[in-house]
Amino acid sequence: MITLDWLYALGGTMFAAFALLSARDASNPKRLGNAAFWGLLALSFFAGNRLGDLGNGVLVLCLVGLAGFGRLGRGDPHTTTIAEREALSSRLGNRLFLPALIIPVTALLGTLAYNYTPFGASGIFDPKWVTLILLGVGALAALAVAMTWLRPPALAPLEEGRRLMDSVGWAAVLPQMLAALGAVFALAGVGDIIGELAGQVIPEGNRFAAVAIYALGMALFTMIMGNAFAAFPVMAAAIGVPLLVQDFGGNPAVIGAVGMLAGFCGTLMTPMAANFNIVPAALLELSDRNGVIKAQIGTALPLLVCNLLLIYFLAF
């Protein structure tokens, strides 16, 4: 059965290649920093389960040290010029989209086929990770097609991948780091303290205030944690279940579903949700790290108010 570990081996191979190519890249004055950073990430993907918790912790501290003290630069591997790209684009035409579309189409049709046809009975994929594994399969298929068709230098995909990876830089591991921070918060009981504080500020018997603090608290705590999943159990325990469901007799399905979505409004407004907000800013090479968040606030705030009102009117 193809499991997540296969995918991790693939990722590890790619990061190892990035590390080696970085090490010999004279265009980057900080090349050894880049080589060490991507090399450690390769180690994490290959051997993360064998390093032990403390070993992984030390690996994390090394990654953070490299990034935090400015040891990462940007490689500038040889590539085509803008003029060459224009010329290639008109010569190759719309067929250029086909390899790019192989990735989402493989993930889409593959997941549907695996879930709704006898293909699923073959059990070749770990059922928990079907789409992610198919994303990897799609990426490999697209790469094979593109290599056969375009016949670039053998190292071109790795060099181009490294160029994009360097443009993302340390932000590449920020989502994982924030997940790790969430785990430490949970260990230290931060959620319980917040829930206790939120529970204390509600005026007794005021249903609207309770709904408002539940919805706004979900958004605010999500902004702090960067993740609505961390906020939900806390706000449910502090307000959702004891007050809204048990005291006021609200419909738990509405309170649960819309409460979570109020949290998602918070996700749109926080740099802590790095994979949605900071990583794309790096990937699109925006000069403002918070550019994506700024574009989202105008949607998130009115939607948060709507969610609050939805709970108030639909749950009771």
Add this chain to the structure above:
Amino acid sequence: MHYLPLIGIAIVVIGFVLRFNPLLVVTVAALATGLAAGFDLVAVVAALGKAFNDNRYVSMIWIVLPVIGLLERHGLQQRARTLIAGLKNATAGRLLLGYLVIRQITAALGLTSVAGHAQTVRPLVAPMAEAAAEQQIGDLDQVTREKVKSYAAATDNVGLFFGEDIFIAIASILLIKGTFETYGIELAPLQLSVWAIPTAIIAFLIHGTRLLLLDRKLRVSSSGCVERSRDTSAPISTSLDFARDERRGSGE
């Protein structure tokens, strides 16, 4: 003291405001929180390492970069622009509205990773939106270009977040179900996903309206600076190089 573990939140907020390196801020916050809660340093570092290792799947998205980079090397972004430039009525707002529909529907079917910032936004959606905006108002200044790109990323997020909860087997639905179960409240996933629909519709209306307003803003801003845009009618200047120069200049 009882409230001492909250120090990590303060460190995060201050660190982000003062624009320290986020990785450093997060690590210091984690160490401070753990120590404040009475754990020893080794236990906190081990907890960090375990969670980092358990969440490696989050970073798997980067495996699409080599093929995306290879296609960009052969003019994929230029092709995406040309395709849109050939459509007479294309606007950035309408194009992103179309993407919002697709993203919400596919997410509602549980297909959350078929699109995303690395797979679709950078190579396809963002350049298409830029080309549509150029179609509307001519060359874009850097502020406008970045705004259009930010809206492309924002549209992906809004579509994903407010589509996925309609799917019954998504992680957040299962988490809600699991959380309520611990209080003896039994909920079926379908009950929960049904109640995600009103918010999905409202999210579409709010964000869709903002996308159409983006078109209007583009029109207004262009009528104010027609002269300037004529002066800078250089061949498609790449936003990439602009941003890169700026990042280098700021000594990042």
